[in-house]
Amino acid sequence: MSQGKLITMDEFTIQETRKFPQATGELSALLRDIGLAGKIVNKQVRKAGLVDILGAHGATNVQGEEQMKLDVFANETLINILKNSNDCAGIASEENDNHVCYEDTFSANSKYVVLFDPLDGSSNIDVNAPIGTIFAIYRRVSEMGKPCTEADFLQPGNRLMAAGYIIYGSSTMMVYATRISVNGFTLEPSIGEFCLSHPNMKVPENGKIYSLNQGNTIKYSEGMVAYLNYCMESNKEENRPYSHRYIGSMVADMHRTLIKGGIFIYPADKSNKNGKLRLQYECNPMAFIVEAAGGKASTGYGNVLDVQPTELHQRVPIFIGSKNMVNKVLEYIKEKETVA
Ligand code: P6P
Secondary structure (H helix, E strand, O other), X not given: OOOOOOOEHHHHHHHHHHOOOOOOOHHHHHHHHHHHHHHHHHHHHXXXXXXXXXXXXXXXXXXXXXXXXXXXXXXXXXXXXXXXOOOOOEEEEOOOOOOEEOOOHHHHOOOEEEEEEEEXXXXXXXXXXXXXXXXEEEEOOOOOOOOOOHHXXXXXXXXXXXXXXXXXXXXXXXXXXXXXXXXXXXXXXXXXXXXXXXXXXXXXXXXXXXXXOHHHHHHOOHHHXXXXXXXXXXXXXXXXXXXXXXXXXXXXXXXXXXHXXXXXXXXXXXXXXXXXXXXXXXXXXXXXXXXXXXXXXXXXXXXXXHOOOOOOOOEOOXXXXXXXXXXXXXXXXXXXXOOO
16 A cells, blocks of 8 residues: 555545456445445444434344344435445345345346345444444346346355445444455545555464354354363463454454454354354355455355355354364364254
8 A cells, every 4th residue: 555645445446447447337336335325324323322323213123133223224324325326226134024126227227236234233332332234245146127036135155246344343444355355444534435444454364362152152062162172271382372252243253353363153052053143144245255365254064155045034153264263163063063
């Protein structure tokens, strides 16, 4: 990155587009629209403590979770921004039972669809912990000019065109992966632009942090318990001390894993045979990002990106992060797996 010169996300995506003469710029425009939605959500998140927006909205979403007002605001912001985009035929959201087709001519002739979790980790809002927006972009498989169909939203992660997240943390960042690279952009509030701050992000092959909700250990499989003991006993050896870090907000735990290395795990357990996290708008986008950055993402029985979705809100177990750490936990899972 040139010393001193700030490169905005728009300038960066234009530079990247120029490397591919056949590129139309539609994907760059869609990323810009998502970035705009992120800036609008960020403004509300930053003042959540002051404005009576924290109070539970009262409604419950398709997951049966009480919708915080910020959830609703973020969802509606993304739906409206993408509806006005010239590059999105429709969306699917954690907060909506079914996908939404945009009926206008421009949208019907767009070649992309977007899935998102508008405000992941929202239970952390009232304790001021980092939260985030997660998004996944597919090229539609339905006929152009016609409304998008459910098939557009049930594609495996290995068909993703781009995926990313916006983290509302100590700073606001947008990180996205294409099939070429993973890049991070930090919001510069004085100019209202995301500026390149983390070019060509790579996940370290090894890490020292394991991240999961240890409160669930009693429900874990034999293999998972054995792996946890391996991590906790690591401090007996000088060169392999693992630390446990868990924020309880996937975007925050994954951002740390992407930057510092480590492993994030939400496995199956006795009460959640498929784990808790959603394939299409949590696990697949994060798996696409991590694998584009040289890491690994597994369900415990195969690659996350290879799962053929059958339902929009289906869940999968996930073991994701530094390649060598994911391979290590899979050794334990395979050796001792008696799924809980
Ligand atoms: P648990 C937040 O509710 C979320 O969907 C993810 O962001 C996070 O990783 C996970 O659930 C936390 O779940 O069961 O540990 O509270």
